[in-house]
Amino acid sequence: MSITKNDTPRVRRTPEESRANILSAAESLLVQQGPQSLRLADVAKAAGVANATVLHHFGSIDAVQQALMERMIADLVDSIMAIEIPADAPAAARADGLKTLFDAFETRGAARLAAWLELTDETSRLTVVRQAVQDVAQKKISNAGVPSDSAEDLILLSVTLAVGVGLFGPSLGKLIGKPEGRARELTLQMLLGHLERLAG
Amino acid sequence: MSITKNDTPRVRRTPEESRANILSAAESLLVQQGPQSLRLADVAKAAGVANATVLHHFGSIDAVQQALMERMIADLVDSIMAIEIPADAPAAARADGLKTLFDAFETRGAARLAAWLELTDETSRLTVVRQAVQDVAQKKISNAGVPSDSAEDLILLSVTLAVGVGLFGPSLGKLIGKPEGRARELTLQMLLGHLERLAG
DNA sequence: TTCGTTATTGACATTTTTGTCGGTAGCTCT
DNA sequence: AGAGCTACCGACAAAAATGTCAATAACGAA
Numbered sequence: 001m002s003i004t005k006n007d008t009p010r011v012r013r014t015p016e017e018s019r020a021n022i023l024s025a026a027e028s029l030l031v032q033q034g035p036q037s038l039r040l041a042d043v044a045k046a047a048g049v050a051n052a053t054v055l056h057h058f059g060s061i062d063a064v065q066q067a068l069m070e071r072m073i074a075d076l077v078d079s080i081m082a083i084e085i086p087a088d089a090p091a092a093a094r095a096d097g098l099k100t101l102f103d104a105f106e107t108r109g110a111a112r113l114a115a116w117l118e119l120t121d122e123t124s125r126l127t128v129v130r131q132a133v134q135d136v137a138q139k140k141i142s143n144a145g146v147p148s149d150s151a152e153d154l155i156l157l158s159v160t161l162a163v164g165v166g167l168f169g170p171s172l173g174k175l176i177g178k179p180e181g182r183a184r185e186l187t188l189q190m191l192l193g194h195l196e197r198l199a200g
Numbered sequence: 201m202s203i204t205k206n207d208t209p210r211v212r213r214t215p216e217e218s219r220a221n222i223l224s225a226a227e228s229l230l231v232q233q234g235p236q237s238l239r240l241a242d243v244a245k246a247a248g249v250a251n252a253t254v255l256h257h258f259g260s261i262d263a264v265q266q267a268l269m270e271r272m273i274a275d276l277v278d279s280i281m282a283i284e285i286p287a288d289a290p291a292a293a294r295a296d297g298l299k300t301l302f303d304a305f306e307t308r309g310a311a312r313l314a315a316w317l318e319l320t321d322e323t324s325r326l327t328v329v330r331q332a333v334q335d336v337a338q339k340k341i342s343n344a345g346v347p348s349d350s351a352e353d354l355i356l357l358s359v360t361l362a363v364g365v366g367l368f369g370p371s372l373g374k375l376i377g378k379p380e381g382r383a384r385e386l387t388l389q390m391l392l393g394h395l396e397r398l399a400g
Numbered sequence: 401t402t403c404g405t406t407a408t409t410g411a412c413a414t415t416t417t418t419g420t421c422g423g424t425a426g427c428t429c430t
Numbered sequence: 431a432g433a434g435c436t437a438c439c440g441a442c443a444a445a446a447a448t449g450t451c452a453a454t455a456a457c458g459a460a
């Protein structure tokens with residue numbers, strides 16, 4: 001009876017690297033399998049570490065989920081903040097901006113994040129969302145160059161449609177037998193026409 | 201030491217009534233607190249029965265969730281099937297039809313149901329959804345009175361927007377400080393204008 | 401090289417959630 | 431009233447998920 005020495009050597013990361021590694025694993029779990037698979041064991045396994053390691057860095061599985069929400073929200077805010085749509089821009093530029101907005105929600109699971117937030121709804125978690133929305137809205141409205149009230153309406157409309165299409169567009173399209181991205185295409189087309197009519 | 205007799209008398213329902221009672225309790229849990237609160241103990245408590253009673257009727261908590269999905273989908277299909285939007289109807293009639301569609305998703309948690317389905321995604325469960333969508337699509341397309349291809353597009357567009365607005369419209373509106381239902385109003389307005397232009 | 405720090409881990413403890421079982425009680429039928 | 435059926439329940443067992451702890455092993459500093 002011999003002492004069995006673990007064959008795979010430990011990897012030792014900086015705390016930041018380790019946290020990022022775990023959150024990335026959790027994020028792909030969320031996007032690919034849904035929130036209910038964000039269990040301690042699953043996250044740890046996906047990250048390639050022991051359960052105890054996850055807890056060492058985050059304290060609890062709830063804290064992991066909270067941190068994941070915050071990271072994904074921050075990423076999303078960055079994506080959106082990078083979009084510039086001056087009011088006097090040519091139509092093509094605004095179309096590009098809207099496409100980027102829709103992409104931000106459809107790819108990398110931002111729409112899934114939004115649905116998760118919508119369904120969980122723990123008020124404590126909403127603080128982060130509220131702050132993010134206010135940041136984005138303030139910037140967008142300030143450089144919209146139009147009266148703030150209708151600018152808010154446009155933002156509300158665009159974002160609602162973007163997240164809705166991002167979440168449901170692909171599945172509904174597939175269920176109806178339409179090519180991937182058809183819902184997004186139709187929506188963007190309509191939205192752009194609407195904006196042009198408002199401007200002209 | 202006396203034998204303690206339970207003070208509250210048992211209620212004895214028919215199996216159908218009992219199942220309906222339990223599913224109704226589960227439904228309001230889903231709508232008000234999200235899918236993660238669909239636990240055996242929570243559902244039983246909300247329904248006012250013992251845990252074992254829930255299992256007696258459904259066998260497992262997963263079966264409860266499956267049955268709930270099926271019941272909610274059936275209800276939703278009924279609501280949608282009841283909508284009649286002939287292609288040659290006056291604009292006002294089509295507007296009413298669309299409003300009804302949007303209502304079907306926003307009220308009574310159909311949008312939440314859709315988000316739940318989207319996030320869970322167990323392929324076994326998708327069979328029911330696929331059947332429901334095909335039923336609805338077939339009927340809607342058949343009496344749309346327009347070429348089936350663009351009729352499908354219109355359905356895809358309307359339903360995607362309806363469910364997206366139903367799920368995210370209220371929260372986003374509130375976050376931005378808009379009155380309840382503003383997102384729906386804006387979307388309907390745009391969608392109706394779009395349809396009119398297509399027809400005219 | 402030696403030492404101190406701490407990220408990492410397996411084994412274990414605790415809590416939460418699900419499911420089982422024998423008996424009880426409401427209802428119907430005779 | 432009595433008997434059979436079964437919805438219903440409390441108590442318990444099983445499973446699953448979360449969290450604790452002491453020991454280990456990378457890595458940087460002395």
